[in-house]
Amino acid sequence: MNIISYTYPPDQIKTGIVHIGVGNFHRAHQQYYINRLLADSDQQTWGICGICLLPSDQQIVENLRSQDLKYSLTVFGRDGQDECYHIGSLGALIWGIEEPAAVIEKIADPSIKIMTLTITEGGYNLIKESNRFNLDDEKIKQDLAHPDQPSTVFGFVAAGLRQRRANKHGGLTILSCDNLQHNGNTAKEAFLSFIQAQDPLLAQWVSANVTFPNSMVDRITPATTAQDVNKLNKLSGLDDKAPVYCEDFCQWVIEDNFVAGRPALERVGVAFTKDVTVYENMKLSLLNASHVLLSYPSFLKGYRKVDEAMQDEAIVRYIRQFMDMDITPYVPAPPHTDLDAYKQTLLERFANKSVSDQVSRLCFDGISKFPVYLMPNLAKMVRDQKDLSRVAFLFASYRHYLKYQIDEKGNSFEIAEPWLTAADKKFIASDDPIDFLNLSAFQSVALKTAAHFVSLFTSMVNNIKEKGITLALNAILH
Incomplete structure (x- = not known):
């Protein structure tokens, strides 16, 4: 060294x-x-x-x-x-x-x-x-x-x-x-x-x-x-x-x-x-949003290290599809930036075995991350009638993580969400999946009125509960 x-x-x-x-x-x-x-x-x-x-x-x-x-x-x-x-x-x-x-x-x-x-x-x-x-x-x-x-x-x-x-x-x-x-x-x-x-x-x-x-x-x-x-x-x-x-x-x-x-x-x-907006948008929409996208499905699959999750071809494909199909249309590249190279670098960074970040760190305080990293682009996707399957799957994964606190391998865990409100906790506890869309983190987008999103979300909630996170993820990739 x-x-x-x-x-x-x-x-x-x-x-x-x-x-x-x-x-x-x-x-x-x-x-x-x-x-x-x-x-x-x-x-x-x-x-x-x-x-x-x-x-x-x-x-x-x-x-x-x-x-x-x-x-x-x-x-x-x-x-x-x-x-x-x-x-x-x-x-x-x-x-x-x-x-x-x-x-x-x-x-x-x-x-x-x-x-x-x-x-x-x-x-x-x-x-x-x-x-x-x-x-x-x-x-x-x-x-x-x-x-x-x-x-x-x-x-x-x-x-x-x-x-x-x-x-x-x-x-x-x-x-x-x-x-x-x-x-x-x-x-x-x-x-x-x-x-x-x-x-x-x-x-x-x-x-x-x-x-x-x-x-x-x-x-x-x-x-x-x-x-x-x-x-x-x-x-x-x-x-x-x-x-x-x-x-x-x-x-x-x-x-x-x-x-x-x-x-x-x-x-x-x-x-x-003079203006950092284009840099912020690229980083928050690609790196930070992809971290959130990676976190809950990976944790529910039983992964505890990010580099281990990145050895899973389904996880990598899920992230890459999200970057390419869902986010790139809304992310103009900053000056002198190759967006394809930036995305490839992100995947390499996530897979860095020597850093070996904790998946639990990425899961921490999701209630503060969704409004910043996911909701602005989701609003545009809903408006433009884009394919919402990958994001709906993330929301369903987040609900399962918060509500059941057990992964696919049978390991129980505690969640770390310091900013959940009393109302949030009631919506998580509800057996009606649609109540989950009332969480404080999601209020910038009227998700319950987006019929296509609601249909996808409720279907994926049921798939994760009945078939497990792995089969549910494979279904949306194919």
Whole structure:
């Protein structure tokens, strides 16, 4: 394995970025780019201060602190060429549970020019039916009433910006790195809605002094298990308590809208553009939607690793048909992009045995993924009277996964759906399949009035229940 150490002195790097949500993806993606950029002497004011806000972050905070915030990133190549990067770009780490005041002070620090976020698709607290910020959430109401005692990301950011304004430290850029279409617009809607409700004068200042660029991020980064830690350390020869691993493909496209300056990330492969829409549409419609398409049928077949599922010819054919027949008509290629090559690369990435992503990770929080990755194109397919069989099969698979929680091999499992509503749970429990189409995740499309979709869906629900997922899938492929 090729070991690549940073060439800059970490103790001389200044912090210009705060990042909220120091998870595996952030450490394999944004830190990877910044770590490489810091080798340039004129870019050494762009180190990162990580901020963790959840009680569940305690272990990663302790692990990183025990090794002076350094960690290893192992990049597994599709061609068998692997590299291990020593990452030193995380210059500070604050845990809001133990140091809430320090979080606010860091956001207000005049050296901070950019705040980045990976708080997950569901973390923006938007009501799915209206895409508006949910001011009735109990934690939100608590933060609205007590601005000086924040507990949510919105409360902390508002408090930091309020102090920043009071100290006349100028504006900054809030850059979402989450897998959401128009993620900058989403972040702006969420944070400005909260701040407007809490402090209208601050909302005016934010509107004039804070920018919210859209961005598109891409790198498959699995969760790291205890077994993975042992494997990665054996390969690298390190004793790393917080190693991360990922695939060799990496992409970051950002709308060039930074109010307080930005790092020269184009030097390390980041693309800056006036409009990321065409890139977002390609990635969310092909990669993320295909991940969802892959997840529930594969899990119900008994697969637990993505690369193992990709050895199943029926799964591969199902995904390729979805890409070619259902999605490609609605995805214009970005400049200098070969769409057929992109789709082939996706299949190769999914099948990368060295990365070996967990199918359960792809299944996680489907209720937040369907509205973003599936519903926009499904609306167009319904409108255009396209073949809906593959998507209807996915919906039937998702219902079976949620309702019965047992795979084709007889293995029972627990679902991980943190954003299911009480109404959602009733629709899942109903014995009438059509009730399932009332789920909050599906409300952007009137599926119950699409007669052809309803007919296909109910037929596939019965096929999966009576014949099993394998025979039901084979039926739609032929």
